[in-house]
Amino acid sequence: MPTSIRRRLAPLLLATATIVLAASACSSEPADDGGEQSSPSPSAEPTDEPTTDATDATDAAESGGVCATGDLSFTVTEKSQAGGYYLITASAEPGVTCTLEGRTVEAGFGSGVSGDVKPSEQAEGEPITMTGSIKAYAGVNPHSGPQEGGVQFEEIIVSAHEGDMDPVSLKLPGTAEVDQPIGTNWHTDAAKAVPFSS
Structure with missing residues (x-):
């Protein structure tokens, strides 16, 4: 390949390589972040239902009320x-x-x-x-x-x-x-x- 063509293609090849590397970096980061976001710790997940301890405490409080x-x-x-x-x-x-x-x-x-x-x-x-x-x-x-x-x-x-x-x-x-x-x-x-x- 003639030197003049190589000189003209070098910036294009460099730009292409930079784009490919950036794309691959972008595609790998969301996968990691996405994996973390889609699989949160069960303890961090909000829920409307009371925990077993809270339920037991409520039951104890109700059963231990003032006698009628x-x-x-x-x-x-x-x-x-x-x-x-x-x-x-x-x-x-x-x-x-x-x-x-x-x-x-x-x-x-x-x-x-x-x-x-x-x-x-x-x-x-x-x-x-x-x-x-x-x-x-x-x-x-x-x-x-x-x-x-x-x-x-x-x-x-x-x-x-x-x-x-x-x-x-x-x-x-x-x-x-x-x-x-x-x-x-x-x-x-x-x-x-x-x-x-x-």
Whole structure:
């Protein structure tokens, strides 16, 4: 090939080689970037569904909420200690886990304010997780007044907490003479649920 043609083709060949190299560099870079973009780490991928840990935490929070009256079953027995009182026992319904606040039992005799059970303890106790075979106890003395007499009742009304709109009515073992009734907090030990008058 004559030298003059070589001189004229050299810039063209150089330009062509530069274009080829640039094209090949461009075509390889997107492949790498594209591979990274199309295969992000699963942890970085946004999702609307909660993780297993978050779901478990939510379930635990829901199952450990404050007990409603319908979450519990109640029984009442008569005791002779401290001048006589009624021991109310609460247990969780099957499959229920909830928290019973360690406050004075929410109870009363009849619909009058005079029949509402007042606290016999000054401080609030620890909350109780109600589940399985766990039982909670509260004692109610129906007659803490100094005078003789009172109004007679055959049932006591109990709810899990103040403001619960679905209380239960429990048949007493015998007729109660009610005057200024007092009650204990909920306890896990029945021996602590004795309502002594102050």
